[in-house]
Amino acid sequence: MQIEVRVQDLVKRYKDLVAIDHLDLEIQKGEIYGLLGPNGSGKTTLINCILSLLRYEKGEVEIFGEPMKPDAYHLKQNIGVVSQEPAVYDELSVYENIDYFCGLYVSDKAVRKKLVEEVIEFVQLGEFRKFRPKKLSGGLLRRLNLACGIAHKPRLIFLDEPTVAVDPQSRNRILEGIRQLRDEGSTIVYTTHYMEEVEFLCDRLSIMDRGKILITGTSDEIKAISRSGETVRVETFDLEETHLKALEALPSVESLEYGQAELVLKMKPKTSGLLDILNYFEHHDIPMTKISSKQPTLNDVFLEITGKELRDDV
Amino acid sequence: MFKHITKYKTLALVKDQASLFWTLFFPIVLVTVFYLAMSGLLSSDMYQFDPIAVAVVTEDAKQEDLEAFETFLDYVGVPGTPGEDDGPLQADADPEDAYIIYTKVDPDEARALLDKNQIYACVEVGETMTMTAKNARNSSNWRNGSVLHALLERYAQVKNTMSSIGKMAMTGAIRPDPDFGDKIRQAFESDAGLQEEDRGTKQGDVLIYFFALLGYLTIFPMSTTVLSVAEIEANQSPRAARSWLAPYPKWKRFFAEILPVVVLYSILNVIIYYYLGALGVGFGSQTGYILILLLLGTLTGIFMGTAVGSLFKGTPGIKTALGIGLPLAMGFFSGMMAAEIRKMIKDSVPFLHKINPVALVTEGLYSLYNYSTLDRYFEIVIRLSIFLVIAIVLTIIGLRRSNYESL
Numbered sequence: 001m002q003i004e005v006r007v008q009d010l011v012k013r014y015k016d017l018v019a020i021d022h023l024d025l026e027i028q029k030g031e032i033y034g035l036l037g038p039n040g041s042g043k044t045t046l047i048n049c050i051l052s053l054l055r056y057e058k059g060e061v062e063i064f065g066e067p068m069k070p071d072a073y074h075l076k077q078n079i080g081v082v083s084q085e086p087a088v089y090d091e092l093s094v095y096e097n098i099d100y101f102c103g104l105y106v107s108d109k110a111v112r113k114k115l116v117e118e119v120i121e122f123v124q125l126g127e128f129r130k131f132r133p134k135k136l137s138g139g140l141l142r143r144l145n146l147a148c149g150i151a152h153k154p155r156l157i158f159l160d161e162p163t164v165a166v167d168p169q170s171r172n173r174i175l176e177g178i179r180q181l182r183d184e185g186s187t188i189v190y191t192t193h194y195m196e197e198v199e200f201l202c203d204r205l206s207i208m209d210r211g212k213i214l215i216t217g218t219s220d221e222i223k224a225i226s227r228s229g230e231t232v233r234v235e236t237f238d239l240e241e242t243h244l245k246a247l248e249a250l251p252s253v254e255s256l257e258y259g260q261a262e263l264v265l266k267m268k269p270k271t272s273g274l275l276d277i278l279n280y281f282e283h284h285d286i287p288m289t290k291i292s293s294k295q296p297t298l299n300d301v302f303l304e305i306t307g308k309e310l311r312d313d314v
Numbered sequence: 315m316f317k318h319i320t321k322y323k324t325l326a327l328v329k330d331q332a333s334l335f336w337t338l339f340f341p342i343v344l345v346t347v348f349y350l351a352m353s354g355l356l357s358s359d360m361y362q363f364d365p366i367a368v369a370v371v372t373e374d375a376k377q378e379d380l381e382a383f384e385t386f387l388d389y390v391g392v393p394g395t396p397g398e399d400d401g402p403l404q405a406d407a408d409p410e411d412a413y414i415i416y417t418k419v420d421p422d423e424a425r426a427l428l429d430k431n432q433i434y435a436c437v438e439v440g441e442t443m444t445m446t447a448k449n450a451r452n453s454s455n456w457r458n459g460s461v462l463h464a465l466l467e468r469y470a471q472v473k474n475t476m477s478s479i480g481k482m483a484m485t486g487a488i489r490p491d492p493d494f495g496d497k498i499r500q501a502f503e504s505d506a507g508l509q510e511e512d513r514g515t516k517q518g519d520v521l522i523y524f525f526a527l528l529g530y531l532t533i534f535p536m537s538t539t540v541l542s543v544a545e546i547e548a549n550q551s552p553r554a555a556r557s558w559l560a561p562y563p564k565w566k567r568f569f570a571e572i573l574p575v576v577v578l579y580s581i582l583n584v585i586i587y588y589y590l591g592a593l594g595v596g597f598g599s600q601t602g603y604i605l606i607l608l609l610l611g612t613l614t615g616i617f618m619g620t621a622v623g624s625l626f627k628g629t630p631g632i633k634t635a636l637g638i639g640l641p642l643a644m645g646f647f648s649g650m651m652a653a654e655i656r657k658m659i660k661d662s663v664p665f666l667h668k669i670n671p672v673a674l675v676t677e678g679l680y681s682l683y684n685y686s687t688l689d690r691y692f693e694i695v696i697r698l699s700i701f702l703v704i705a706i707v708l709t710i711i712g713l714r715r716s717n718y719e720s721l
Binding site (some may be wrong): 051053054057071073074076079081083084085086087088089090091092096099100101103104105107148149295 | 319327330553
């Protein structure tokens with residue numbers, strides 16, 4: 001497998017604060033690679049170090065097999081970046097903005113015109129091409145921001161939380177677009193603290209905290225290491241104490257809580273928890289109004305590893 | 315790519331109507347308001363220069379001092395007689411080109427004439443010159459004092475030079491050219507500097523405000539360019555970070571982005587120059603030299619802004635305050651708000667006057683208007699060019715870093 005980005009023993013400090021702590025990383029060609037972590041975990045700093053925007057104390061960064069430096073223009077030619085904050089000109093229209101940023105990479109006017117039209121269609125901003133950014137909604141502005149970063153069809157794309165404060169419709173459009181970019185051959189590095197986006201998008205992901213990568217793998221691989229199993233919730237009235245004790249004694253049940261007509265059962269990992277509970281209720285003819293099961297999430301894994309939530313804003 | 319960046323930077327500049335208003339209309343409105351405020355002075359005859367009535371006391375003067383001073387009087391003044399009924403001193407001949415009307419009297423008579431306001435001042439001739447004037451700080455008398463002081467100072471300079479050369483020749487330290495005495499005398503008689511300085515005082519008192527105003531407007535682009543570095547440095551805006559990641563050197567991008575600003579402000583300052591001309595404010599006939607000076611001043615203002623913007627690590631608010639405040643302060647020290655300030659700074663803090671780019675443009679325009687030779691103009695152009703080079707070098711130093719400690 002061809003490696004598009006290789007980071008070795010990277011260290012970045014802000015005075016006494018270690019922002020990136022001896023970090024190693026490899027990103028493979030053609031994958032969507034997710035960097036998941038809470039705010040302040042070092043995701044954006046890592047991206048900026050990879051892009052040589054930031055100076056770092058120690059380590060090596062290679063892109064396309066070559067050392068990445070501020071003046072490595074032949075490498076920059078094939079990189080696209082979509083920042084967290086929209087980086088567009090308020091005075092220029094949607095079309096002009098995309099044409100301007102595309103023109104920093106593509107000098108041939110005819111080629112550029114084609115690329116700009118393609119990306120406008122890709123982000124579905126056709127009817128807004130003459131609008132200025134201030135006239136666009138938050139979601140449309142994010143799509144414009146995305147278009148400006150990818151119009152030149154880069155081989156490697158860095159997307160730094162591109163869906164923050166975006167409406168669900170625009171968010172879905174952006175996520176579908178990112179998958180399409182991957183399918184067309186681009187390698188994508190995607191940073192976010194939205195775990196559901198990572199689960200939906202990423203072929204592989206790393207969970208970061210305090211400048212370190214805690215774990216890397218596919219979403220399923222990471223969830224599989226969780227020490228907790230699924231969570232089963234049952235809405236039922238007047239559950240007797242004897243039933244609670246019997247349920248707790250089941251081999252698949254880790255722990256349970258009952259209150260306000262809701263029974264919450266934490267199951268042991270790799271057990272058929274939901275089935276056991278259903279069988280018990282049926283066998284004892286206990287009425288229930290609702291039952292649901294939730295598999296462990298990346299957040300649960302993160303919580304287990306670090307003791308804190310992935311999304312500190314929820 | 316240079317052309318592409320310049321094209322879109324121009325487009326962004328033109329489409330940014332709020333900034334365009336500030337850029338284009340503020341200077342034009344300022345010039346118009348300035349003109350309306352000054353037009354009364356320009357058209358009035360209060361700046362018509364009348365020769366200054368002076369009593370000359372020669373009682374204690376040595377023969378050589380007396381001879382020298384009489385030569386001086388021949389070239390700058392006409393003799394006069396006190397008017398009847400204690401009236402002012404009247405010229406005995408046509409005083410058209412004269413700076414002073416003088417009468418030679420003893421000290422008591424001089425004091426009497428002064429007390430009765432028949433003369434402006436009394437000058438006692440000796441090894442050192444003494445000038446006594448009444449109400450010299452009175453605003454109407456201030457200019458007479460200034461002119462008379464300039465004349466006497468120039469006289470003293472020339473006399474001292476001649477005296478020193480004479481002494482050195484006598485001791486054999488130098489062997490002067492046989493025609494040297496004549497040449498010095500000629501220089502004294504037709505002392506261009508003297509004539510120019512005083513012609514300036516007569517006609518340039520109002521124009522100096524406009525010279526300083528034009529000087530200020532050439533440096534005014536600093537208020538725009540002090541923030542333009544935010545478009546170049548990746549640590550100052552997300553847009554700059556995106557552009558920084560493009561495969562194009564930062565310094566080339568900087569010049570591509572600054573070019574439309576240079577063109578815009580150069581055109582603007584040329585428009586303002588001709589606009590003032592249309593309003594009737596004449597700056598003399600040397601239009602070509604004036605436009606070169608304005609362009610040089612504009613470039614200096616632009617690159618001073620980029621130098622401050624790239625080297626100073628303050629917030630955009632502080633940078634904007636500097637960009638607006640510095641040119642205003644420079645304009646103030648150049649006499650834009652009060653012509654006396656220019657003289658005061660020039661006399662008491664000459665170094666500040668020499669390094670103030672608004673003052674340099676002001677002095678350049680002044681010299682083109684008043685002086686018959688271009689020596690002073692070229693001296694100012696060279697000084698301003700040095701200033702411009704320093705501003706460009708400082709900008710490049712500020713922009714030289716290739717990556718950042720933090721974003």
